[in-house]
Amino acid sequence: MPLDPNAESRYDRTRLRQWAHGRARSAGVERRDLLKLFAAGAVAAGPLGLAAGGTATAADTTAADAAASGAAPQPGIVKALPPELFTVRGTNAETNFAALRGTGQLTPVDRFFVRNHTATPRIDADSWRLKIWGSGLAGGPVEFTYDRLRSLPSVERTLFIECAGNGRSFYTTQQGQQVSGTAWTLGAIGVARWRGVRLSDVLRLAGVTRRAVDVLPRGLDAEVLANGVNLGRVRRPLPVSKALDDVLLAYEMNGEPLPPDHGAPVRVVVPDWIGISSIKWVGDIEVSDEPLYSPWNTDLYRLFGPDQPAGGSAPLTRQTLKSAFELEPGATVPVYRTRLLTGRSWSAAAPVHRVEVSTDGGARWQRARLHDAPRRGGWVRWSLPWTPRATGATALLARATDATGRTQPETAAYNTQGYLFDAVVRHPVLVV
Structure with a gap:
């Protein structure tokens, strides 16, 4: 049964209260560092003056240094980025919407947008492992190989993935309001036919229990550095109700194995939710019996501003x-x-x-x-x-x-x- 949007809102409000009162565990970053980031984000025009998409990364610095030296910037993206198809924005590539005319319902992989916090890794499927672990399991850690994952019953779903900041530039160009982050127009979205396994099937095989509260997928891309704080690898918790509802572990995109830029060998696909939830290059998933937080739902991917709740909104979930x-x-x-x-x-x-x-x-x-x-x-x-x-x-x-x-x-x-x-x-x- 589809997740009730009202249940999402209740979850968001609960998590906001838990975070504010210190009742949620920070997964991988010291709470004092998260609080430093959180406080700066709550009072500044944008979070800490961070770069594209809310994080300053080594790849951003490399591109900036290359541009300053007159060399062509290297966005850390594997596939070709012809200017008629893409606008390169730091470590990201936005689809030029005019390039979709006549392409059909699915976005061709060669023009599907790329959102990277650092750079695209190249991961060998044969040596890849997915580790499921945490206090929300009945036993110890469980590992899945690529072949074992593909041997499970598969599903196909046609779904869009869209960056939370898609359309961001129009706050400034249409509404005269200054915002931080990558200046996307409307091309940070793509629709694909994803094939994979239900995350719920994998979690049940791993022994998820009724005590489980949050499910935290983590990517295998490089760690992210912001303002002297190592934020670790990109990760963002899901409520267990969403994880057991409609989330996929996808290994194919439009009938072909996932390409590197889109999460190969396996990525998470979270229907309807902001793109940061659909973790690429997933390598491990923590199943926790207590609330989890990461920088991607504390300082980042929440709403701050004069018309927002004091201290910021609850973590963002559903797209618009x-x-x-x-x-x-x-x-x-x-x-x-x-x-x-x-x-x-x-x-x-x-x-x-x-x-x-x-x-x-x-x-x-x-x-x-x-x-x-x-x-x-x-x-x-x-x-x-x-x-x-x-x-x-x-x-x-x-x-x-x-x-x-x-x-x-x-x-x-x-x-x-x-x-x-x-x-x-x-x-x-x-x-x-």
């Missing part, structure tokens, strides 16, 4: 609602010539069932034609024919409504780290 045009920003279009506007809309809360488009900056709206059956976990492609009747600069707008009745707002709720932007985006074009 967005729409994007498959057209280059600032594109030139001829007057009196009909063209088919295309785009995609998605929501983590419920299937998108209506998309409206404005071709005159928001004065009038028309309903777009949907090309996919609305479904949870994916996006819908849509189109609308447009014949410009006057020359000059204008803005195209698209707004989605999902099955909960929620429609994209005119402005997004401000937070200093620029997470969960969900407002209608003004897409500039020039009619000539």
Whole structure:
């Protein structure tokens, strides 16, 4: 049964209280160091002035040094990043949304965005091991090889993964608000057909007990350094209810073995939740009978700001609602010539069932034609024919409504780290 969103909210509020009162265990970082990061994040315009995506990394420094010396920066990404497909942002690569036009429902691997906190590791599947351990198990640690994992009953699901900061740049360009982190536009999302095993099956084989509270997957990429603190490897706890509900351990993407940049040999895929939850290159999973915290749900991936709760929000879980045009920003279009506007809309809360488009900056709206059956976990492609009747600069707008009745707002709720932007985006074009 799908996890109740109200249960997620209760979990978030409970974890926030536990963290604030020191009743949660910090997994891998001294609490005094987490408190230092937490305090700085709560009072600053952004957390500690951290770099792309909220962490300063060795790979960021390498890229900055290379740029300063005139050399081409090395983003630590394995696959090719042609400029017509990607915009490179530090250690990350954003998909140029116009490159998705005509590609179908699934995002081709060669244009699927890359979010790295350090650099892509190359891990041999034959020597890879997944260790399940912790106080929430009936016995001691259990290890799975790649072959053993693949021998378990498999499932396939078409799901999007989206960075929590997708759309972050529009806080500044549309709302005039300064935020920290990678200046994503709308290309930090991709939809793939993931094949793997249910995390619940693996946890049950490992002996998960009723005492289990949190499940903490940890990646095998390099440790992250921020402001003199070693944050360790990327990891973020899940409530055991979510881990036993719909989470996958994926080893294939669009019918092929996972590529290095997307988590090979095995990654976590957490439906509907912010991308940091879907840990890549997973190497171990702690199952705990007490609450867990890591830097990725204390100082990072929470909401800070004047309109947020004092001391910050609870850790972020579910993603939000967005729409994007498959057209280059600032594109030139001829007057009196009909063209088919295309785009995609998605929501983590419920299937998108209506998309409206404005071709005159928001004065009038028309309903777009949907090309996919609305479904949870994916996006819908849509189109609308447009014949410009006057020359000059204008803005195209698209707004989605999902099955909960929620429609994209005119402005997004401000937070200093620029997470969960969900407002209608003004897409500039020039009619000539």
